[in-house]
Amino acid sequence: MLFETDINPDRAPVFAAAPLELILVEAMPDVCSEHGEPAAESRPFTVSSSGPGSEIPSVGSVLRSLSTSRKYRTGGVRALVRFACPACVYCLHDVRRYRRIALLLLLVIAITIGATIVARYFAAQQFYLPLAFAILPGCFPILLFLAVVLWKRSSYFADVWMADPANQLIVFAHPNFVAAVQERRAESH
Template identity: 55%
Template sequence: MTREQVVFDTEVNPDWLPIYAATPMELVLTESMPELCSEHGLPAVDRRDFVVNSSGPNSEMPTVRVLLSSMPPSRWSSAEARVRFQCPACEYCLAEVRRFRWIAALSLLAVGLTIVALLTATQLELTQFYIPLGLAVIPGCMPIALLSAVLAWSRSGYFADVWMNDTADQLIVSAHPDFVAAVEQNRAGTR
């Protein structure tokens, strides 16, 4: 299956009132999206709030590589524009969101249980468990489980491949062919 790109025009949100000088310009879509999931082309069962900034790797699913590449100071610049919209999601998308949230919760639970086990061993003065539990917390569980929780939580918000063009006047969606056909049908119907 080949994915196609659909372009949606944006405009400044009429309700936008900047609070600070560095506040990103708030944009909205000029047309609504069809009631199909852009990732799978299936009928939408829910619409989720989605925010895309004009700076950063907006179209990439969060991974360790993307997380580490966003750390240099050159990527810390604030977004110039931000578009907020309701993105249709199918049952597959919602199941993936739930799955990644469970992974994040279980990773944090592993950290908590390891710390409780360490505290219990110290309170009961089980000296034979001090070193193994200490190693499980510091080089093991803490950084690995916390990184796993952060990545899983960041992926739980990702379910559509979207980004803004360089001038931030259009939202680009990498979409399933059925979604593209529905957008073209809606546009032909409004002409």
């Protein structure tokens, strides 16, 4: 499903290397593009022209984004489109679930660091070595990385990307979403 974009008149790039801000010409229908269910709410969504901005965040995609972070500093992003993306109850459930898991992982890190401080304060030397291994090579870097991946995954709503000349937004959509868009377009003509 294609949606036309236009330059956002409210946001002009301040710097020459800043990406061009775009908006959708037509609003999305109140149907979730992933599940085809009625939207419970609309969530803010941003897609860049530098690649598929809606790839489901995973460990591999986060590592790839870290390796390509220099591209963003050198002007790799030519355009951004910001829009309200319809989200159904299933999408919102996933958002809450991934955010809870990410916060739980951060809580485990805090508890482990707190246990280390308590063990050090009470001079419980038998716990120094296990807690030191639990913090440094263990839970701190690994759980922190997983928490970041899960938090990023909580913002995944729709499979969307920009066309190469950045004048259209492409939405890989459920048939119910496509039918709602076609019905809306038929009414406007």
